[in-house]
Amino acid sequence: MKMREKEKKEEKMREKEKKEEKMREKEKKEEKMREKEKKEEKMREKEKKEEKMREKEKKEEKMREKEKKEEKMREKEKKEEKMREKEKKEEKMREKEKKEEKIREKEKKEEKRREKEKREEKMREKEKKEEKMREKEKKKRKRKRRRKRK
Incomplete structure (x- = not known):
C-alpha cells in the first residue's frame, strides 16, 4: 500500500512538473511575443520619424523653389524697370532733339528773313541812288537847256 501511494505521489509530482514546464514554455513564448511587438513598435x-523627415525635406524643397521663383520675379521686374527707365531716357532725348531741331529751324528762318531784309535794303539803297542819279541827270539836262536858251 505504501508503494502505491508513493507512486501516486510521484505521478502527481511529474504532473506538477509537466504543468510547470508548460507554464515556463508559455511564459517564454509570451516573452518572445512581447519582444517581437517591442521591435515592431x-x-x-523609426518609419514615422523617417516619414516626418521626408515631409520636412519636401517642405524645405518647396520653400527653396518658391524663393527661387520669387527671386526670378524680382530679377524680371528689375529688368523691366531698367527697360522703362531706358525708354524714358530715350524719349527725353528724342524730345530734346526735337526741341533743338525746332530751334535750329527757327534760327534758319530768322537768318533767311534777315538776309531778305538785307537784300531789300540794298535794293532800296540802289534805287535811291539811281533816283538820285536820275534827278542829277535831269537837273543837268535842265541846266543845259537853259544855257542853250540864253
Missing part, C-alpha cells in the same frame, strides 16, 4: 516609430 520601434520599427514603426
Whole structure:
C-alpha cells in the first residue's frame, strides 16, 4: 500500500512538473511575443520619424523653389524697370532733339528773313541812288537847256 501511494505521489509530482514546464514554455513564448511587438513598435516609430523627415525635406524643397521663383520675379521686374527707365531716357532725348531741331529751324528762318531784309535794303539803297542819279541827270539836262536858251 505504501508503494502505491508513493507512486501516486510521484505521478502527481511529474504532473506538477509537466504543468510547470508548460507554464515556463508559455511564459517564454509570451516573452518572445512581447519582444517581437517591442521591435515592431520601434520599427514603426523609426518609419514615422523617417516619414516626418521626408515631409520636412519636401517642405524645405518647396520653400527653396518658391524663393527661387520669387527671386526670378524680382530679377524680371528689375529688368523691366531698367527697360522703362531706358525708354524714358530715350524719349527725353528724342524730345530734346526735337526741341533743338525746332530751334535750329527757327534760327534758319530768322537768318533767311534777315538776309531778305538785307537784300531789300540794298535794293532800296540802289534805287535811291539811281533816283538820285536820275534827278542829277535831269537837273543837268535842265541846266543845259537853259544855257542853250540864253
